[in-house]
Amino acid sequence: MKNPASKLVIGLAFSCISVMLNTGIANQISLAKSTNPQKCDILAYVTDTDPQGLNVRSNASTKSKILGQIPINETVQVVAAAGDWVEITNASDGFQGTGWVFVPKLGLTTQGYGTNGVDLYASSSQESQKVGRIPANTAVKLLGCQGDWAQVEYQSVKGWLTREDECGAALTSCS
Numbered sequence: 001m002k003n004p005a006s007k008l009v010i011g012l013a014f015s016c017i018s019v020m021l022n023t024g025i026a027n028q029i030s031l032a033k034s035t036n037p038q039k040c041d042i043l044a045y046v047t048d049t050d051p052q053g054l055n056v057r058s059n060a061s062t063k064s065k066i067l068g069q070i071p072i073n074e075t076v077q078v079v080a081a082a083g084d085w086v087e088i089t090n091a092s093d094g095f096q097g098t099g100w101v102f103v104p105k106l107g108l109t110t111q112g113y114g115t116n117g118v119d120l121y122a123s124s125s126q127e128s129q130k131v132g133r134i135p136a137n138t139a140v141k142l143l144g145c146q147g148d149w150a151q152v153e154y155q156s157v158k159g160w161l162t163r164e165d166e167c168g169a170a171l172t173s174c175s
Contacts, residue, residue: 043168068095
């Protein structure tokens with residue numbers, strides 16, 4: 001490489017790559033390419049016990065800007081899911097707007113009041129196999145969502161709850 005212009009171009013390319021790696025831009029670009037958000041329409045509540053509240057971020061990454069916080073037990077509407085992150089809006093208190101939160105910091109409670117519980121399905125269809133039963137009014141861990149179905153975990157069993165069996169309010173019953 002005797003041409004000084006070629007050396008300059010190669011040097012600039014390596015500098016750009018170094019800046020991208022060191023600032024986390026590369027992680028955000030690869031995250032954006034690797035995740036295809038799934039549309040959702042469920043309610044959930046904040047289970048994060050941090051006294052400052054659950055961080056709401058601009059994108060699905062811990063490196064993304066914090067837009068605000070939502071206190072524990074507040075209800076949010078989940079509108080999309082991508083990996084371990086969900087996009088939320090309409091928080092009942094705290095952050096107003098739309099942003100991304102880490103899904104293990106959210107929960108649901110089952111409905112099924114006056115019954116012997118609710119069914120847990122293998123996929124987001126009532127035609128799929130039933131993989132378990134959860135007692136009524138029981139807190140479950142939210143894993144994700146698809147449409148108005150919630151993917152949850154209860155006593156190490158993972159499955160899907162129908163909208164009718166979901167309660168996204170922590171402090172009141174959804175009867």
